Amino acid sequence: MSDFSPGQRWISDGEAELGLGTVLSNDFRSVTILFSASQETRTYNTRQAPLTRVMFGSGDRVLSADGWKMIVDESRESQGLITYVGEDEHGNPRELPEAKLADTMQFDQARDRLLTGQVDRNDWFDLRFRTLHHFQRIERHPALGLSGPRIDLIPHQLYIADEVSRRHAPRVLLADEVGLGKTIEAGLILHRLLLNGRIERALILVPDSLTHQWLVELLRRFSLDVRLLNETQSQAHGLANPFETAQLVLASQDWLFANPHRQEQAEASQFDLLIVDEAHHLAWSEEESGASYQCVERLSSKIPGLLLLTATPEQMGLASHFARLRLLDPERYHDFARFKEEEQHYGEVAGAIDALERLPGDADAREAINAVVDDRDSQALLATLANPEADAAQHESARGQLREALLDRHGTGRVMFRNSRRHVGGFPERRLHRVSLEMPPAYRRVVRRLERDEDYLDELLIESEMDYPDVLIYPDAMYRALSNDPLNVEPWWHIDRRINWLLERLSDDGEEGFANDKVLIIAHHRDTALGLAEGLRVLGGIHAPVFHEGLSLIERDRAAAAFADEEDGSQVLVCSEIGSEGRNFQFCRHLVMFDLPQHPDQLEQRIGRLDRIGQKHAIELHVPTFAGSPGERLLRWYHEGMDAFSAPHGVGSDLFEAFGDALADALLDDDSLNEIIAETRTLFSARLAEQDAGRNRLLELNACRPVKAEAVIEAISELDHDTALPRYIERALDIFGVDSQELGAGIMHLQPSPQMLDGLPGLVKGEEGFSATFDRARALSRDDIQRLSWEHPLTREMMGRILDGTMGNTALALLRHPAISSGRLMAELVFRTHCPAPRSLHLNRFLPPTAVRVLLDESGANLTGKISFTGLSQNLQKVNKSLARDLIKSRHDQLRELLTQGESEAECELPSIIEAGEKRMREQLDGELARLQALAEHNPAVRDVEIDALSRERQALSDAMEVTRLRLDSVRVIITADPKGR
Structure with missing residues (x-):
């Protein structure tokens, strides 16, 4: 147990990069140390504190907090505190209390270990030097944070991840269509921000049904250790805040949104990033907002970074979409009417971008572009592009620069990323198989009475306690609800011909059958899914797991795993509507929609469980309906009105808002339905045209810029093949x-x-x-x-253990060479740049720890440029530790002189290292700062706080680099010996 006193200076054995620490307080149990240079505070158990007291001896050089240096002659101690006595660089006598030592000083462990005879193996020394070399190289690599995850190199995902993770406290909406990989994009962003130190803590909120899937994906793809938090675990922590128990916390939205106390704890937990999946469920209107929206709004006001994920950003209409953007930037998106007005101008910008391809020969194209560019640089590019005398290379360069400028400066593209399948490409064909079946008498009896008697609908709604139009679309649910009817004596699955059709297909090994394939079946209601599975078992002997909202998380995962197992798994999985959100069943190609959802976006979510990137087969969509039923009419509206089964179109919400009520009224009337289908088709075509010309066109162009995406992929591939x-x-x-x-x-x-x-x-x-x-x-x-x-946890751990500890920082070896006489001494010194700075600055991208190698012979001659590290290492032989200690003891004074001279030689390299780091920083950040400032004049989506943060970051990096110092990282003593072993 060490004696601690406030004001003493200590350094962390395991975290030397923190710099020099000061004891703030202590008692018989703990000691608290402030590391000012790194803005970190640590509390240690006094009996097991991994700390070393900083005590300098005669001849050592020390640095004061005021910037002057001193060579120590002696020291004196009073009440546990040391005062150093010596001379400054001008020869003046000075005294320096240890409390006034510079926080940026590092305790030189290698020197002290060597001079006390502590030496490691030569291969440890070699590995340490190579580790430092590789760490310096990888930390500066543009693919850092993106190359390690276990993912395919898909351009739009990597472009988004690279673009967003470069920002300070990114706040964006990831709104790719179903199956394009929003979860992977969010995981990539999270992984990179953690790896480069931009963030330290994140809170991830997902629907209850997806918590385990997120947990597995983050671990399997990104090697991220996430704590899944629920009420049971929270209560296990007693009065402590459960959100403070882990760096990464994953929680169910259902649980958190219903618990105000836990919300308060989450708000107080100082997270750096908030991720919210299925964000379209957050209810908001201009009049009021739901509890879920209010919770996320409060959290996002305290957490700097925010990622919202939704495949259907406008499922609840334009107001709902505005509500998501309002969470991202409440200052920018505060007026819904103004937002709608801005939306109307995006068509002009999209038209201008398309017009770029028609220059230089098209005068109308130039006029269209000229209408939306108003700055001098863009006008100059337009003039070049419109100049028929410019060559093809000049035209192409101007066209590319102008396209980038237009995309940067207009619309919501900076805060919203939405890729469509049409834009990404490579998706399989969808094939619709319509199956018309005879309606069971029990169902037909009710439908016919509804067609004849208008008042019977009201009676049916009251008697069944069902909503409208559910009572029409889901006849099995209606049948169950009317259980008091004396004619309803059999289970619904016993009379429903859809069950018989399924059983036939599941046993048919022909072209129309499912016998050799996995089949996913989705029904709207849980009771329908349960009854369907029971019918398959009783009538056909088929045991199908069921996936529904009433199951526990473990039970749902078990059901999904049983379906996914290729060899011993179930052929069929039956899901309620909850199965259409979040789960990935792309290994399956047959989807049976036992019934149809009312909303087009839910229909697309169902199909999106199979139709995803990586699907290798055409998607077979099977929809059994009853002839002349409301369900068959709903199918017609989807198929004939909006071509909903062929591909995602992104306009389903608009069409449902326009025709949903009229459609419900027409489910019993073919004439009315035909009119609605015609009107729907007209509006559908108009909306697609608007998308092509307006905001969606801009979003697609902005969500993946191919040239930049390809550069990211090339950088990752370079590390893949390193x-x-x-x-x-x-x-x-x-x-x-x-x-x-x-x-x-x-x-x-x-x-x-x-x-x-x-x-x-x-x-x-x-x-x-x-x-x-x-x-x-x-x-x-x-x-x-x-x-x-290079990013795998095992690799990072081994590199960290080497660089942060003493492993291999001293060694002694023999060199046998005929050209060198025996008994001579050389010292191989490796210095490392050190710059204490907050990890959030990510200083390493510009100035990572950099090795400076100095090789001196016993006369002080510098041999660094003549003998390489690899060439020397290959000719060295090990020495047993007892002999090594004797050799070091016998050359003690000589080694001290070489250590001092080596430091002077290495210091000569430091200015050029710092200058190179500052140059890299200026080239990147000055350009980015100028770009953001220019964009802010045109695009209000560029936040002032982002520009201010980047400006402060640049200044902080510059200040940090100025105090960069070299410290001895490792030293190897080399003794020459007779090559014949004499």
Whole structure:
């Protein structure tokens, strides 16, 4: 147990990058240390504190908080605090209390370990140097944060992730159509922000049915350890705030929205990023907002970053869409009427972008573009593009720059990303199979009476306690509700011919049958799904798991897993409507819609469970209806009125708002239905034309810019094929004590050896370990295989353990060479740049820890440029530790001199390193700042807070780089010996 006193200076053994710490307070149990340079505070147990007291001796150089330097002659201690006595750089006698030491100073562990005879293995020293080299290279790489996740390299997903994750506290709406990968985009953004230090904590709110799916996706694809929080776990923490128990918290929206106390705790937890899935369920209107919306609104006002996910941003109409944007930026989106007016002008901008392709020869095109550009730069580009004497390269360059300017400066594209299948391409064909069946007598009896007697509908609604038009569309539900009817004596599934049709298809191995395929069946009501499964079991001996809202999360996952298992899984999965949100069943190609939902967006969500990126087959959509029934009429409206089964069109909400009530009234009248279908088709065509010309066209163009997307993919591919990674992993695994066995086909199995160092991710002594590969495609094809990359937790952990600890920071070796006489000494010194700065600045993208190697012989001659690190290492031999300690002891004074000289040699390299880092920073941030300032004059979606934050970040980075220092990272002593061993 150490004696602590306020004002003493200590450094963290495991987090040396925090800088010099000051004791704030202590008692017999704990001590609190402030690391001012890094803006961090830590509290440690006094009996187990991983801390080292900073105490300098004669000859050591120290730096004061005021910037002057001193060489220590002696020190004196009073009441636990040290005062250093010596001379400053001008030879003046000075005293320096330890409390006045500069916070940016680092305790030089390598020097002290060496001079006390503590040396490590040579291969540890080699690995440390290579780790520092690779870490410096990877931290500056443009693909950092995007290359590690287990995903396909899909352009629109990577473009969005790259664009959004570059922003300070991003607040965006991810609104890609169903199946285009919004969850992957959100995971990529989260992963990169965490990896580069932009954020530290995130809260993820998803529908209850999707919590486990998100948990598995974040772990499997992104290797993110997320805490799933519910009421049981919250109560287990007693009075403590359960949201403070993890870095990443995943919670059910249903649970949190219904619990004001837990909401208050979440608001007080200082998250950096909030992710909300299925955000279209947040109810809002100009008159009032729902409890769910109010909860997210309060959270988003306290949490800097916000990602809203929805495939149907306008499911509840334009006002609902405005409500999402209002959460992202309440200052920008505060007036609904003004927002609607802006929407009307997007067609002009989209038309101008399309007109770019018709220049230079089309005068009308130039006029259309001229109407929407008003700045000097854009006018100059337009003049170049319209100039017939400019060459093709000049035209193409001007066209590209002008397109980028128009996309940047207009519309909601900066806060909303929406890709459509039409824009992305590569999706399978959808095939509609309409099946008309004879209506059961019990159903027909009710429908015929409804057609004859207008008053009977009111009686039916009262008697069945069902809503309108559910009572017409879902005859099985109506049948169940009228259980008191003496004629309704059999279970509905016993009389419903859709069950018989299903059983026939499931046993048919012909072209029309399902016998050899997986089949997903979706019904609107839970009771329908349960009865359907019972009917399949009783009438056909088919055991089908059921997925519905009444199941627990584990039961739902079990049902989905049973369906997904290719070898022993169920052929059929029966879902209630809840099965149409969030779940991915792209391994299946047959979808049976046992009935139809009322809203077009719900229909699209159903189809989207199968029709996703990665689907390799045409989607077979089977819709059994009863001839002459309201359900058949609803099918006609979907198919003939809006072509709903062929592809997502994004206008279903508008059409339902326009015709939903009239459609409900026409479900018993073919003549009225024909009129509504005709009117729907007319409006459908008009809305598609508006989309092509207006905001959706702009959003599509902005949501994936191919040139930038391709650059991101190229950067990721460069790391994917980095030949240094396998060599580095092999060396590191050997040193950390992990056995690696080649299994063939590029797969290896990693297993802990008895000598393995503890604490490696996925590797626990006594357990089997895991299989892994470096190949992205192979990892994607096998869920049981992990993909090793520079970002994999195992790689990051090994690199972190090396760089943050003392492993390999000292070594001694023998060099046998005929050209060098024996008994001579060399010192190989590796210095590392150190710049204490808040992690959120992500300083490493411009100035990561950088190695400066200095090789000196015993005369002080600098041999760095003559002998490479690799060339020297290959000719070194190990020395046992007892002999190494004796050799170091005998050359103590000589080593001190070489350490001092080496520091002076390395310091000569520091200015150029800092200058290069500042240049990289200026090139990127100055350009981005100028771009944002220019955009803000045209596009109000560019927030002032974003520009201010970027300006402050630039200044903070510049200030941090100015105090960059070098510290000795590692040192290897080399003794020459007779090559013949004499």
